Every structure is written in C-alpha cells, then in structure tokens.
Amino acid sequence: MTHALPTRKHTTLPPPLPPLPPPPADWSPESWASRLAAHQVVYTDRAAVERAVARLREFPPLVTSGEIERLRALIASAQRGERFLLQGGDCAERIADCRPEPIARKLKILLQMSLVLAHASGAPVVRVGRFAGQYAKPRSSPLEVRQHPGGGPPLTLPSYYGDLVNREEFTFEARRPDPMRMVEGYTHAAITLNFIRALIDAGFADLHHPENWDLSFLRQAGLPPSIADEYHAITEGMLSRLRDLESARDGRAEDLSSPEFFTSHEALNLLYESAQTRRVPRRDGFYNLTTHLPWLGDRTRALDGAHVEYLRGIANPVGVKIGPACDPEEAVALVERLNPSDAPGKIILITRLGAAAVERALPPLIEALRRAGRAESVLWVCDPMHGNTVSLNENGAIPGGGAGRKTRAFADIQRELETAWEVHRACGTRLGGVHLELTGDDVTECLGGASGVTPADLARRYESPCDPRLNYEQSLELALTLARRMQRDRAKSARPPSSRTPGAR
Ligand code: PEP
Numbered sequence: 339m340t341h342a343l344p345t346r347k348h349t350t351l352p353p354p355l356p357p358l359p360p361p362p363a364d365w366s367p368e369s370w371a372s373r374l375a376a377h378q379v380v381y382t383d384r385a386a387v388e389r390a391v392a393r394l395r396e397f398p399p400l401v402t403s404g405e406i407e408r409l410r411a412l413i414a415s416a417q418r419g420e421r422f423l424l425q426g427g428d429c430a431e432r433i434a435d436c437r438p439e440p441i442a443r444k445l446k447i448l449l450q451m452s453l454v455l456a457h458a459s460g461a462p463v464v465r466v467g468r469f470a471g472q473y474a475k476p477r478s479s480p481l482e483v484r485q486h487p488g489g490g491p492p493l494t495l496p497s498y499y500g501d502l503v504n505r506e507e508f509t510f511e512a513r514r515p516d517p518m519r520m521v522e523g524y525t526h527a528a529i530t531l532n533f534i535r536a537l538i539d540a541g542f543a544d545l546h547h548p549e550n551w552d553l554s555f556l557r558q559a560g561l562p563p564s565i566a567d568e569y570h571a572i573t574e575g576m577l578s579r580l581r582d583l584e585s586a587r588d589g590r591a592e593d594l595s596s597p598e599f600f601t602s603h604e605a606l607n608l609l610y611e612s613a614q615t616r617r618v619p620r621r622d623g624f625y626n627l628t629t630h631l632p633w634l635g636d637r638t639r640a641l642d643g644a645h646v647e648y649l650r651g652i653a654n655p656v657g658v659k660i661g662p663a664c665d666p667e668e669a670v671a672l673v674e675r676l677n678p679s680d681a682p683g684k685i686i687l688i689t690r691l692g693a694a695a696v697e698r699a700l701p702p703l704i705e706a707l708r709r710a711g712r713a714e715s716v717l718w719v720c721d722p723m724h725g726n727t728v729s730l731n732e733n734g735a736i737p738g739g740g741a742g743r744k745t746r747a748f749a750d751i752q753r754e755l756e757t758a759w760e761v762h763r764a765c766g767t768r769l770g771g772v773h774l775e776l777t778g779d780d781v782t783e784c785l786g787g788a789s790g791v792t793p794a795d796l797a798r799r800y801e802s803p804c805d806p807r808l809n810y811e812q813s814l815e816l817a818l819t820l821a822r823r824m825q826r827d828r829a830k831s832a833r834p835p836s837s838r839t840p841g842a843r
C-alpha cells in the first residue's frame with residue numbers, strides 16, 4: 339500500500355482552509371512565457387524541449403493537491419503562532435546523490451533539529467526539505483572562465499545551472515543545456531520521494547523509537563560533548579513529555595511526533611514547473627504537482643517577470659526570498675501580487691539579509707508589510723545563509739561571490755538568525771521559521787561552529803557544487819542556538835507579571 343507523504347497520523351489536522359479564489363482570468367500555466375524570464379535557460383533544440391515537456395506532462399504527479407492543502411493549513415497555523423517551520427537541505431541537490439545514505443542522513447538531521455525546536459518552542463514543527471527537485475540554480479554569471487591546466491588560453495563555458503539543466507563537469511558537452519535532464523530530474527525526484535515515503539512509513543521518523551534518534555548517530559558524528567549532552571537532555575525531556583501527553587490522551591502528542599515531511603524547491607525552470615501544473619478532480623485551481631512548496635528566488639522576483647507571473651496563479655503555498663536590495667514597498671507589491679485575496683497559509687516570506695544588514699533592513703520591511711495590513715498574514719522565515727556568503731582566497735574573505743572558494747562563517751549565520759529573532763520580537767511580529775542549506779554529512783564547507791572548521795579544512799571535504807552547507811554538527815548547533823532563544827522567551831512569558839523585574843523588557 340502506498341501512502342501520501344504526510345502519513346498515517348492525521349488526528350490533529352489544523353482546521354481546513356476555505357479554497358483559494360480561482361486564478362486570475364488572464365493567467366494560465368503557460369502565461370509566463372510571454373514575460374521576460376531572468377535566469378531562464380537557453381535551449382538550442384526546440385524539438386527536444388517539446389519532447390521533454392510532453393514527457394513531463396504525461397508523468398504521474400510527485401505530490402497530491404491534498405498534501406499541498408494540508409501544508410497550506412499548517413503554514414496558516416504557523417502564522418497564528420501555533421507551529422514553527424523548518425526548511426532545509428542542499429543548495430543544489432545532485433542526481434548523483436540520489437542514494438539511500440545521503441537521503442537518510444538529510445532526513446535524520448532535519449528530524450533531530452525539529453525535535454530540538456519542537457521541545458524548545460512547545461509547538462509542533464512543520465518539516466520541509468529542500469529536496470526531491472531542488473535541481474535548478476540561478477547563477478551570478480551565465481559563463482564560467484577557467485584556466486587551462488596545461489597553461490593555454492582560459493576556457494569559457496556556460497555556468498553550471500544545476501542537474502536539471504546541465505552537468506557540473508567543465509567540458510563543453512557537459513555544460514550544454516539538455517532538455518532531457520528535466521525528465522531525469524523529475525524521475526530522480528520521484529525516486530527520492532519514494533524512498534522518503536518508504537522510510538517514514540517504516541517508522542524511521544517515529545519519535546517513539548529513540549534508537550532511531552539518538553545515541554549511535556550522535557556518537558558516530560563525534561559531536562563535541564557539550565552539544566551531545568544538550569541534545570541528549572532535550573531528547574529525554576521530549577520523550578518523557580510525549581509519554582505524559584499521551585497518557586493524558588492529549589491530541590497534541592500525536593502531532594508532536596508526527597512523521598510528516600514536505601518538499602520544496604526553487605521554481606526556477608518554468609518549463610519544468612508548468613509541465614506539471616494542472617487542475618485536479620474535485621478541487622478548484624491549478625496545482626504545481628512537482629512539489630508542495632515552490633519558492634521564488636531573490637534573483638527572479640521582478641514584479642512583471644515570468645517567475646512572478648507563473649507563481650501568482652497556482653494554488654500551492656509559495657516562498658518568497660527577500661534580499662537586502664529589495665525595497666520594502668517592492669516586497670509588499672510581491673506579496674499582494676502573489677496573494678491578492680490575502681488567503682492564510684499562502685505566503686512564507688524568507689528574508690536573507692545578511693548578519694550585517696538584518697538589524698537595519700528587517701524593521702522597515704516589517705513596517706511596510708504592517709502598513710499594507712500584511713505583517714500578520716505572512717509567515718516570517720529567516721534564511722541566514724544567502725546574505726552571508728563570502729569568497730575566500732589569498733586576499734582573505736570577500737563578501738558575495740567572485741573568485742575563490744565560497745564559504746560562510748557559522749558565527750554570521752548564527753548572528754543573523756538570532757538578530758532576526760530579536761528584531762521580530764521588538765517589532766511585535768514573530769519569526770515563524772528558518773530556511774537553511776544543510777546536509778547530514780560531515781562536510782567542511784562553512785567555517786567555525788563548535789567543531790571548528792578552519793579555512794585550511796575547506797579543501798578536505800567540500801562537496802557542494804554551489805553554495806556551502808552547514809554540516810551535521812553545525813546544523814544541530816544552530817538548532818540549539820535557536821532553541822535557547824525560544825526557551826528563554828517562553829520562560830519570560832510564563833513568569834507571572836508580579837515576578838518580573840520592574841522596567842525589565
Ligand atoms: C538558494 O536558495 O539557493 C538561492 C539561490 O537563494 P536566493 O534566491 O535567496 O539568493
């Protein structure tokens with residue numbers, strides 16, 4: 339028997355949402371094609387594109403509209419402060435990594451982080467993977483230049499746009515965009531999803547089996563003892579709370595241990611996205627059935643561009659990345675364009691402003707949304723990764739892309755996340771989620787953290803073909819950082835007013 343991704347335990351459904359209004363009359367799954375598309379791939383063989391798209395259209399969908407609606411209801415619940423959203427996975431998922439171990443390790447780290455966050459916040463965590471289709475990447479330059487190893491003239495080739503488009507290898511043949519890779523991407527997304535569904539169905543994510551969760555994996559990972567102890571204490575606390583709740587027959591227990599996972603990816607290659615965008619029986623509207631949660635990248639969010647045009651008509655919840663260059667009024671216009679009826683659960687606003695800018699740039703964004711009456715009806719999510727990328731070369735760390743190895747300092751990631759948490763508190767909004775690039779593997783791509791990855795370590799195990807990811811330990815450490823903030827705030831709000839220090843904030 340097959341199961342939908344959100345499996346078995348549906349006892350604590352948040353109330354179903356009213357259906358979204360129908361898409362605008364001038365919209366269709368292909369109406370984006372008349373708009374300018376940033377980062378759109380230039381294929382040379384039109385007939386091959388048509389063949390690939392025709393094949394994609396025929397495939398069974400990867401996800402169902404029922405699952406998508408459930409995620410929208412969960413996001414609406416997170417917007418009301420009842421849940422927290424954890425979204426994470428590779429920057430660029432690779433077809434070569436469609437193997438059991440990397441997928442299982444990714445699930446495991448997301449599960450462990452969600453356990454930490456659920457315990458600290460006292461609320462269930464909605465888990466969303468950047469997986470099963472995160473195969474397309476925007477690039478800062480359409481071309482990549484490399485020196486010839488033999489010393490000849492430098493070679494210029496198209497950049498690597500992710501496995502959905504071309505291959506990473508630096509040869510002309512590999513870098514040529516190949517439309518059949520969309521079919522390959524789709525089939526590998528299906529294989530990945532099938533494995534995730536099977537693992538979950540087999541009890542992999544069941545909190546009642548702490549052996550799946552804890553000791554052997556932690557010891558293997560060689561976590562610093564302070565982190566292992568803190569995590570272990572949380573696991574114990576969580577399990578005993580789970581037992582209490584269950585013995586009291588409180589429905590929330592079921593929910594806290596629910597093994598649900600949802601999928602997400604950047605909706606970048608619109609040929610791929612629109613090929614599986616359809617009407618479904620017994621529901622209104624068009625659903626993108628390649629993923630539960632597509633998101634709009636910071637580089638493709640032009641209001642009159644193709645990506646916004648495509649996303650404004652679909653019924654899925656949509657993520658919107660907001661970088662430091664985004665004018666607050668532009669962000670408001672985007673939210674209004676993508677969610678004209680202000681429907682709950684529809685928009686997650688993912689700010690990725692950078693540790694240096696977040697304190698200055700986040701308040702005006704919140705204020706602009708508040709003036710438009712939208713500050714409470716989006717889910718505020720912090721992506722502390724993409725505003726903190728530096729290029730490391732012999733001249734040191736240079737902000738942004740450029741020559742040298744891309745990395746991110748754990749301290750910057752941590753600082754942006756903690757600052758975003760505090761800014762939201764101060765502005766009267768709530769940080770409702772976190773969006774991370776991470777892996778369950780022991781890579782050395784981001785610097786620092788308790789395990790102390792140094793610049794010299796970067797060469798040791800740098801595997802990302804695109805942006806640097808948090809490794810297993812760094813991911814867990816970041817979850818613990820956030821958990822401390824959550825716990826501190828809960829303790830503060832639980833204290834009776836008389837016991838609070840006069841004048842203390
Ligand atoms: C990403 O999420 O990998 C990405 C490219 O992010 P952004 O659009 O925020 O730059």
Ligand code: CO
Binds near residue numbers: 775804
């Ligand atoms: Co990235």
